[in-house]
Amino acid sequence: MTPEEICARLLYRDGMMLVVDKPAGLPVHRGPKGGANLEQSFVHLRFGLPRDPSLAHRLDRDTSGCLVLGRHRKALEKLALLFKQGKIEKTYWAVVRGVPDQDEGFIDLPLARLDPQRGWWMKVDPHGLPAQTRWRVLGRGRDSSGEPIAWLALFPRTGRTHQLRVHCAARDFPIFGDPIYGAGVAPNTRLHLHARAIRIPLSKNKPPVEVEACAPDHMKALLAACGWTEGLDDAVVEAREQRERARLEAKVEEI
Secondary structure, eight states: OOHHHHHHTEEEEOSSEEEEEEOTTOOSSOBTTBOOOGGGGGGGGOTTOSSOOEESSOOOTTOEEEEEEESSHHHHHHHHHHHHTTOSEEEEEEEEESOOSSSEEEEEOOEEESOGGGTTOEEEOTTSBOOEEEEEEEEEEEOTTSOEEEEEEEEESSOOTTHHHHHHHHTTOOBTTOTTTSSOOOTTOOOOEEEEEEEEOOOTTSOOEEEEOOOOHHHHHHHHHTTOOTHHHHHHHHHHHHHHHHHHHHHHHHO
16 A cells, blocks of 8 residues: 555554554455565554554454554553453444344354364354354345345454354354355455444543444445445544544644
């Protein structure tokens, strides 16, 4: 990404951390086969510090949305502890095939690796690690073929690899566009999973930092079929602009 492109995706900035709107289809770091990745652009996010920011957590290559970066070692240590303690609240949006019978629910299914040859592919396994996800239906509709779909908010209580994807598939409403756990994917169809919001209690003396990422373009058509409108993201953009104005005003006062 160019400096302009990565900076345009900056959702939040302070002295400790950054939150970036990760695009779908781009891995966060270099894989064993190399190739483009988001970390390559972190050099453009130093903002006066001597080193690049670093990842505080991960998102799958095909997942879009809020990605947290620590700006220095102490920040990364603080963020790592908050993630480990489960104090950072994450909200995902997903479009799923099929419609859940209820309007909300809780999935408590332990997960383990599918097999050593499949890398990060996962499966439900009673002997696996605990994995819990709360979900809520935000809207219902039909895709272009007339098949039922639903727009879900997903709230992971744990952070296992592919947790949301496996949990949704296990409950018979796989995430739309999932090539691993879904029931067949049309060519050029992206995963409809988006890290919509994150809430970080970074300071004991200040309110938690709350950041949202607008719906990605590839999800808008199916989200709209379930009742989503562009107006829901207008408030997100306005909040981001207000934060940036406040940051700049505070900087001027310091000078």
